[in-house]
Amino acid sequence: MAPENAAKFGKPPLQVLLCSPRGFCAGVVRAIDCVERALKLYGPPVYVRHEIVHNRYVVEGLKAKGAIFVEDLDEIPDTDAPVIFSAHGVAKAVPEAAARRNLFTLDATCPLVTKVHREAEIHHRRGREIVLIGHAGHPEVVGTIGQLPNGAVCLVQTLADAQKFTPRDPDKLAYVTQTTLSLDDTAEIVALLKERFPAIVGPHKEDICYATTNRQEAVKRVAPRVDAMIVVGAPNSSNSQRLKEVAERAGCPHAALVQRAEDIDWRAFGAIRRLGITAGASAPEVLVEEIFDAFAQRYAVTVETVTAADEDVFFPLPRALRENAAAGELSS
Ligand code: SF4
Numbered sequence: 001m002a003p004e005n006a007a008k009f010g011k012p013p014l015q016v017l018l019c020s021p022r023g024f025c026a027g028v029v030r031a032i033d034c035v036e037r038a039l040k041l042y043g044p045p046v047y048v049r050h051e052i053v054h055n056r057y058v059v060e061g062l063k064a065k066g067a068i069f070v071e072d073l074d075e076i077p078d079t080d081a082p083v084i085f086s087a088h089g090v091a092k093a094v095p096e097a098a099a100r101r102n103l104f105t106l107d108a109t110c111p112l113v114t115k116v117h118r119e120a121e122i123h124h125r126r127g128r129e130i131v132l133i134g135h136a137g138h139p140e141v142v143g144t145i146g147q148l149p150n151g152a153v154c155l156v157q158t159l160a161d162a163q164k165f166t167p168r169d170p171d172k173l174a175y176v177t178q179t180t181l182s183l184d185d186t187a188e189i190v191a192l193l194k195e196r197f198p199a200i201v202g203p204h205k206e207d208i209c210y211a212t213t214n215r216q217e218a219v220k221r222v223a224p225r226v227d228a229m230i231v232v233g234a235p236n237s238s239n240s241q242r243l244k245e246v247a248e249r250a251g252c253p254h255a256a257l258v259q260r261a262e263d264i265d266w267r268a269f270g271a272i273r274r275l276g277i278t279a280g281a282s283a284p285e286v287l288v289e290e291i292f293d294a295f296a297q298r299y300a301v302t303v304e305t306v307t308a309a310d311e312d313v314f315f316p317l318p319r320a321l322r323e324n325a326a327a328g329e330l331s332s
Helices: 003-008 026-042 056-065 091-099 111-125 139-143 161-163 181-197 211-223 238-249 285-298 319-331
Strands: 013-020 046-049 067-070 082-085 104-107 129-133 152-155 175-176 227-231 253-260 274-279 300-307
Touching: 003 129, 026 046, 026 056, 026 082, 026 319, 046 211, 082 091, 091 104, 111 129, 111 139, 111 175, 129 139, 129 181, 139 285, 152 161, 161 181, 161 227, 175 181, 181 211, 211 238, 211 274, 211 300, 227 238, 227 285, 238 253, 238 274, 238 300, 253 300, 274 285, 285 300
Parallel strands: 013 274, 013 300, 046 067, 046 082, 082 104, 129 152, 129 175, 227 253, 227 274
Antiparallel strands: none
16 A cells, blocks of 8 residues: 555554565575475475474474474484484584484584584694683584583683683683674674683684674664664574664664564554564565564555675585485486
8 A cells, every 4th residue: 555545544654674684594595495305305204303493484384394393313213204403503412323323314504503613623623622602502502512522612601701711721722603693792702802812713704604794784774763673583593682682782772573473562663653674594584574564554664675785695405405306306
């Protein structure tokens, strides 16, 4: 409905600033494609250890196609069906346990998480103690710590942790980070570590991934211009939580993390004139559209897209899926 018609029917005007980029990143696309391709090639069931990406809508959609989600390999019976590891990565003990049971595994770990695993291994081989900047309990952090023996990695979550941290040897120290952290918080923690331990070794380029960086940058541009911001994403999605925090710190008076339109608390959005919308890296665009439509039913909406970066990153599927898919295509 055109704004003038909407106004005629009593809808208040609302300018929506759409953050770009938003939503799915290359690692999430690859992980979901892994499950879908495996279902197509091998037929259901396909087992997936942990939510393939942190989004209920995506998980429910894959369940309906025959994916079975488990938190632990022990929940999987002896089977020839594929077992897929989620985009967040897993501790080394997980593929080892799967190999002992002869399970057929496919690894949907994002290549940018795998890159952090390799960095940590190299530091360890060079005799360095490793500081991992990240959030306790997040599956990516569990997976990164689990690349190395107990005690090789020390988790630092906050500036206070960085202040308290006592290394075994300050001259043999390195840091890596979770890929989905707040850029600004992490920069502060890294600066403090470098000040306290000048010999600490870090990544050549940030471990925080391109998708996290670009989505936060777009939110920073939009947040000071709007009365409220919707972040489409799940509460257990680290990068979505960070987008909400970034919006608040960049001057947005009200930021809400919302999974579906039905979750919107309309009382909090009553008198707004400008709304920012973004989506975490695991949130599909269809949910952004659903939420946009819910606002368009209540307001006379005009739209502006605010672009912080263009993305063309693509990660190929694991080799087994590529080769088997190619063989299937040739024989069909
Ligand atoms: S948010 Fe970054 S690290 Fe995580 S899956 Fe996406 S591209 Fe990979």
